[in-house]
Amino acid sequence: MSDYLLFATERYALPILAPLAQALHASGQQVSAWFEGNARGLEGQVAPFVRKVDLKQAVALRPRAVFSAANWVPTFLSGAKVQLFHGFNVEKRADTRGHFRVRGLFDLYCTQGPATTVPFRALAEREGHFAVAQTGWPKLDPLFRDDGGASAALRARTGGRPVILFGSTFTERLSAAPLLIDQIAADIARGEHYWLLTLHPKCPQALFYRYRALAGPNAAFIEPEQVMAAQRAADVLVSDTSSIVSEFIVQHKPVVTLRNRAPKPHMLDFHDPAQLPVQLESALHPSAALMDAIVRYADAIHPDRDGHASERVITATEDFIDGELGTLRSKPFGARLRALQIRRELRYWGRGAR
Template sequence: MQRFLLFATTLYALPILRPLAQAIRARGGDVGWFVATPLLAYLKSGERPLRDLAAVNAFAPGAVFSASNWVPYFFPGLKVQVFHGFNVEKRAPERGHFRIRGLFDLYCTQGPATTGPFQTLAARHRHFAVVETGWPKLDPLFSAQGHDTLDLRPADGRRVCMYAPTFTDGLSSARSLYDEIARQVASGERYWLLTLHPKCEPDIVARYRALGGPNARFLEATDLVDMMRAADILVSDTSSVVSEFVVQEKPVVTFRNRAPKPHMIDVSAADQLEAALRIAESPGRQYRDDVRAWAEQIHPYRDGRSSERVLAATTEFEARWARQLAPKPRNFLRNLKGRLRYHRWVEQAVSE
């Protein structure tokens, strides 16, 4: 199994899959990309796009790695779920992170907090396997070959705050916190790294982008890992970036989190943000212990080698699990929707 297909539907999936691509190439493997048409412009030199099913079939991948909730069932190869984020309890378990759609052969989980529930589901459904590998996206966060983030920190040594809200209606803090974030940026006491989810409304993106200057910088979602490495404190809401940031054992301030936990300094009003930042700058021992405990539950791996573990689990699938699993369920409606989505992408790519 030397050919692998990387499947992405959103911009934030690219930094999840790129560490996998690097690990595949390091092993002498071949990598192809099948992405939603708007993402084609974001592929880098050397990232080979496969534009339609004929190209995918000719490439004949041994496995397809998906950083989405779905994957085209008609693509050849093992279907491997590598997840587009952590479980942040935005929805009920059966509708959110632990929803089983009958599309994947292998789930590569991020840590004990998700491995156990997926193993329980695997025993119930019997048509997929589960292996705890860690999350490829975080490899650069801990790798010695990680990106240089010095240019994201101000030369004057100010603390760096990162702001990264979710886009989900009713959970996003982007509008509620704008005035306070703008006030914080204007004060210049701290340096701010700002980013918004690619699905956020263009008007609010423009407002935050306009805050860039001597006290702040706006970056795209593809730069999230660099931002997390550079920042001292995260400000967010009910976004999976909270968990991504916490695995570094750094403090997080959340705004009206849907399921607040001890590792979060949660606030309910914008005028409470300054006090929360003061706490984050000098956290007590209990809070530091809570952050460390949560990090161990969601992602205990600090070696930057999760992509290698994903590839090892994929390579071992045939020998260890394939013959033990039941056939995946047939779902006519879901498969039809997948076909229609695929055809829209291909038609859009051809028209462009």
Template sequence: MARYLFFVSELYAFAILRPLQAAIRARGEEVAWFFERADLARFLRSEEVRLHTVSDVRRWNPSAVFVPGNWVPDFFPGLKVEVFHGFNVGKRSDERGHFRVRGWFDLYCTQGPATTEPFRELAARHGYFRVAETGWPKLDPLFDGTYRHVEPERPTVLFASTFTERISAART
């Protein structure tokens, strides 16, 4: 049975990784979570498995590590898979932003043609990683019937601001 690890460094990871976890579990395979920031572990559900130490991760020996962030410990076993935490909104140059290749990942899972083609070009240039257009799991609930029973007489607003302070609609 295959085992997978989710490496979490920010709160937004849950919405991205839980649909992936559901698909993995539906195949009869296992998922465990590892947190860069221990305070995020409080958002785990009771049926979700947490690994606490690097030794735990090594014993778990995942086939792949899924990451909705910009880095992953290279000493973790398994293929390193980037599952992006957002869309390219052009807030930084390609060299500094969405298309920055940092050397951490074996596979980039892109959400659509706007990111797939640039990453395929980068894969051809660098030669050590692959690219697969998979969609973006965070949006799955918009299309899987989760919100099918929204009350039609009540207005519904979809608000999706970024956490990047200078372009966020949320103010703290």
């Protein structure tokens, strides 16, 4: 039995790491979790068998691999450092600051699909200090396999009405949450649709209060741990420039976006909040051209629909450890500086392990 370590800094990492934890456990491995920041204390929500460790215990554990759902990982931990990503590339920022930023902290990037794999392989060839394997994203595994009845339970509340999921980014300048709440409240009051409402954990608490208050016979508020079940249950997503757009569309379902930063043919994007009812009608009765665009985009970002990305992540990690993905160059000087910054932020100057 080998030790594997899960690392997270935000609550939204839980649904990313949970399927991987289940797959590791099913293969007979020991799974531990060291969570920092806003994820601290949530280890038990990933899976009951996950062992909680603190910083010093994580170092002493000498894990075979560390799986990170953050954009950084402490390099003083032993084992392969594996990047799982905390979302899709939704073009919120320039590539050098966003999805394709390479800080020199990871040994292996487990990419979601060709749209991410191709750029990262080009970066790997240029930089030489990390490997890339296209595995799919563990977070999406529950979309394509039995979820224990969680999504069916959500649909059971709807009375056969169309189900609309609302999810918004926390980035204030891009968020639809404050702009659409009145229109969503009005639609909920009409009762023609059933709404599932969720917000990014980093959204302002004032928005949480307002959206939670909409729950009732025509709507439910969804916590982060329920979001995957909500995506399975919903017929249409309403969002903005959030990664949930890409997550949802992988199921080949329509998405309505308000003022998306980089609108694409697979979205029904609009600028005037008053147009929400019209856009919902178009999404519930999508054209053939829209569905073609949805399928093309979904296949580019995440073609695997078998629910076994977690198992492929484990296989890729073992292949990397066994040297089957090539030999890496030394990490760049900038990575060493970032490693020192991480030590300072964590207030840890003890001996690391490799």
